Amino acid sequence: MNNTIPVSPYKSEMLESFSLWYGKWHGYISLVICVIGIILNTINIVVLTRKKMQTPINSILTWLAVFDIATMMSYVPFAFHFYCRYSTFFISSDKNSKPWMTFLLVYLNFSATTHTISIWLAVALAIFRHKHLHSPAKGSLTRMRRLIRARVVVCVIVCTSILIMIPNYVIHKLEKIELRNNATMYVFEDWNLGSKHTHPVTTLALIMYSVLAKILPSLLIMLYGGLLLKTLSKSMRVKRRLSEGGASLSYQRNRNPSRTTIMLLTVIVLFLVTELPQGILIVCSVFLEKFFEHIYIPLGDVMDILALINNAINFVLYCTMSHEFRRTFVKLFWSFSLFALATNHYTPSPSKNNNSNEGSVSIKSVSQKRNSSLTMYTKTINARGDSIL
Known part of the structure; x- marks a missing residue:
């Protein structure tokens, strides 16, 4: 009787070759993006917190920059140790020491939480912009109420995101491995995703994470993004009629909301592009055997670099639009x-009066x-x- 090992339908030599090639450069590229992104997001915070810039949308954008900085700052030591200092695809007692694997455990939970907060902040951006465009109320009192409401929403998003991630915190565990030279190293416990051996808590945690932290906010972004596009299209038609009628002053007044809407649409679409595919891949990993090993892991570095670029690019959007x-x-x-x-x-020199005057x-x-x-x-x-x- 011939015992043959079944070949996974998801195994791709091309994908694995690309993953091996890109993994050699990922650490250095991500470090550059993180450094640039931290600087630019710090500038975002400084500009958006000026007194004249304090609006509900700017408040959300400020906190978005804060959590983007937190994500990139935590990624720097991760990329340096696990990609630059040591070879990417090999494990050793030095690379996988208990302190560094404990850091990796904390980093994975922390970054997943900050990503969850960021995408829900993007949802809040779309909702607040939509409500603003359809709200006739104006004035300083209304503006202050909206600003307070935005800050409350940010607090709710942060607290809710942490609660959503609690099952995810539980399922990550370290295993100790004894080596032949009396050295020890640590690895993550195998989840056996897509098989009968997957623990129910692991399945529940990953489904909750993919749905509540990726897919649901992406669907809400598509919904409110579509409503914003509809409003933008209507505004463009009005501006076109005004320009054809020679109402240049009105045209200039109506120009600004469209620019702001386009900018916010760009921000939330970037979240949609980076987060929705990852949510779908997580769901597939839960239900399809070997999908996690042969598809999700080889694509992990690509998803990471797209998320980092998304975190770093907002300054360019703000300056442009x-x-x-x-x-x-x-x-x-x-x-x-x-x-x-x-x-x-x-x-000025304090020693002589004439020098002081000149100064x-x-x-x-x-x-x-x-x-x-x-x-x-x-x-x-x-x-x-x-x-x-």
């Missing part, structure tokens, strides 16, 4: 640069140049001001 964000950023950068210039090169005159001249430049810049784009609502 929001005049208010761009103007605030330029003012902050300009003020910081001129303050540093005045501090370094025009420090004060120089600082005053720098201040005048700064004010005139800012006034000139403000005049050129004052008629185009918008805000991320």
